[in-house]
Amino acid sequence: MQRGVSLKLSGGILFVFSGPSGVGKGTVLDRLFEKYDGVEYSISMTTRPPRDHEENGEDYYFVEEDEFERIKAEEGFIEWAEVHGYLYGTPKKFVKEALEAGKDVILEIDIQGARQVRKIFPEAVFIFLEPPSFSALEKRLASRDSEDNEMRKLRLENARKEIEEASRYDYRVVNDDIDETAERLIGIFEKEKNRR
Ligand SMILES: Nc1nc2c(ncn2[C@@H]2O[C@H](COP(=O)(O)OP(=O)(O)O)[C@@H](O)[C@H]2O)c(=O)[nH]1
Numbered sequence: 001m002q003r004g005v006s007l008k009l010s011g012g013i014l015f016v017f018s019g020p021s022g023v024g025k026g027t028v029l030d031r032l033f034e035k036y037d038g039v040e041y042s043i044s045m046t047t048r049p050p051r052d053h054e055e056n057g058e059d060y061y062f063v064e065e066d067e068f069e070r071i072k073a074e075e076g077f078i079e080w081a082e083v084h085g086y087l088y089g090t091p092k093k094f095v096k097e098a099l100e101a102g103k104d105v106i107l108e109i110d111i112q113g114a115r116q117v118r119k120i121f122p123e124a125v126f127i128f129l130e131p132p133s134f135s136a137l138e139k140r141l142a143s144r145d146s147e148d149n150e151m152r153k154l155r156l157e158n159a160r161k162e163i164e165e166a167s168r169y170d171y172r173v174v175n176d177d178i179d180e181t182a183e184r185l186i187g188i189f190e191k192e193k194n195r196r
Pocket residue numbers: 018019020021022026044045048079080081083084088089090091108109110111112113114
């Protein structure tokens with residue numbers, strides 16, 4: 001975690017969205033953003049190589065490890081973590097400016113990042129996306145066909161630990177039907193906006 005992070009939360013709401021690899025986080029958010037613009041998506045930085053369809057500056061900022069380390073040293077991340085063997089971090093500037101402008105922001109980050117955010121933004125809203133079953137998760141990850149066997153195995157091992165953390169989240173949403181899940185997320189965003 002970065003020291004000296006001080007962000008004003010008087011403006012927008014910070015949503016934290018986590019879930020195991022292959023549960024459908026990206027798919028559900030893509031579907032949601034087709035019809036909803038009530039939250040801003042924070043684009044993370046990563047040292048993971050891009051998948052075929054992924055665009056730099058859209059899905060992630062893809063960087064080499066030395067660049068990531070440089071930004072880390074400059075305290076440019078709200079949080080960062082090593083996940084499945086690569087580094088991932090949330091750039092501070094975008095989130096800070098959006099929240100200060102009164103916009104609501106969603107971070108799609110892993111459980112380690114969520115723990116860090118919980119310490120510095122206890123007011124954030126934490127949402128965990130769960131698979132209907134572990135075998136459904138295995139099938140989804142296999143069907144995505146974006147990792148080799150070894151990487152898929154690592155992601156599934158990590159998934160068990162990630163799912164154990166779900167009870168620490170404010171909301172747990174099972175991703176059965178993509179459209180229904182997107183609607184449930186919009187429902188959560190709107191409910192939280194109305195409360196503040
Ligand atoms: N801590 C942290 N985790 C992130 C960040 N961006 C993405 N992640 C998480 O890193 C994990 C791997 O992401 P990715 O490589 O896109 O794989 P996927 O989950 O299989 O789609 C997921 O749990 C993401 O939520 C970030 O900025 N910080």
